[in-house]
Amino acid sequence: MNDSHRPNDRHRRPRASYNPGAEGFSDGRLVEVHNQLANDKEEPSEGFSLLPVFVVFLFCGFGFWAGLYLTRNSGDFNPGSFDLDAPRAVADNGPKEFEPDPVKGEKLFVANCASCHQATGLGVAGAFPPLADSPWVAGNEERLVKIIIAGLAGELDYKGTKYNGAMPNIGAGLKDAQVAHIATYVRQAWGNQAGPVTDAKVAEVRKAVGSRGAYSPAEILQAHPLETK
Ligand code: HEC
Known part of the structure; x- marks a missing residue:
């Protein structure tokens, strides 16, 4: 807008006496431009671009991997798993030890x-x-x-x-x-x-x-x- 150097212009000018010839803008045109600007703002633009699908998959894949990792390596969240002197669980292969029942x-x-x-x-x-x-x-x-x-x-x-x-x-x-x-x-x-x-x-x-x-x-x-x- 080239009237920024005349900040009071609009207020001084009563609506009825506005002369379109002097500025090249009719009331209707002004409203139109205003609406355009207002609409422009609400349209989704660069700031709100959709996440690319592969990023979504990447993210889900990472979540899945993290779940697997925790399941295998969390030691059941047992603080004792950090005790290096604790007796190790016997590997679960080979014949089972007989347990009297x-x-x-x-x-x-x-x-x-x-x-x-x-x-x-x-x-x-x-x-x-x-x-x-x-x-x-x-x-x-x-x-x-x-x-x-x-x-x-x-x-x-x-x-x-x-x-x-x-x-x-x-x-x-x-x-x-x-x-x-x-x-x-x-x-x-x-x-x-x-x-x-x-x-x-x-x-x-x-x-x-x-x-x-x-x-x-x-x-x-x-x-x-x-x-x-
Ligand atoms: C059909 C009846 C019968 C069944 C069932 C039976 N027994 Fe016997 N058991 C006998 C008899 C009779 C004797 C004595 C045998 C003899 O006189 O030489 C005996 C003797 C024994 C003896 C040695 C004597 C003693 O007093 O300790 C043991 C031990 C024994 N049985 C354990 C068992 C076990 C364990 C079972 C189950 C797996 C079992 N029996 C099932 C009839 C039975």
Whole structure:
């Protein structure tokens, strides 16, 4: 506008007496120009150009990568992951370490053994010897695992009381881990205090047992004499 050097011009001039010839602008033209300028401002211009699509993808990709990175390397946001002396978690490949599970052990015992030896482990007088406080159960675990896998038949002495029955080869139809859970349970239930039995041990004993029939008590005691009477 070339009238900037006459700032008061517009105010001095009443609308009605405005002479278009002198300045070359009619009222209508002025309004038009004004509107044009006003409109120009609101149109989206260089300052508001749309984000290029590849930048949006780049940004999303970065977010995704950051998520992956945190998931893998955040150490569960556990402050202990910065403790260099803390024991390392064992790598999750290779065979799993056997974990004795008393709950599984009890379930398997109830399903496979309790019909004869009773859930109390006290057996049935004259027919099924007790497993609670049994010298057959404590001590060397191979004796117990052999009995479970191959069965037991013949005259048997439980703390001076005689039995003469036949126990079937229950463990032949069970997995190594299942036998291990049962054996561990039996060795630690009802006040029994013997160590756990692993599935690896069961596998080893199963090999030694082979496909033979039931042991007699005398035969199994020859290989594994009772540690306590
Ligand atoms: C069908 C009945 C029956 C079932 C089921 C049974 N047993 Fe027996 N069990 C017997 C009999 C009978 C004897 C005594 C065998 C003999 O007189 O020679 C015995 C003896 C034993 C003995 C040695 C004696 C003692 O008192 O400790 C152990 C240990 C044993 N069983 C553990 C088990 C376990 C563990 C299971 C489950 C996996 C089981 N039994 C399932 C009938 C059974």
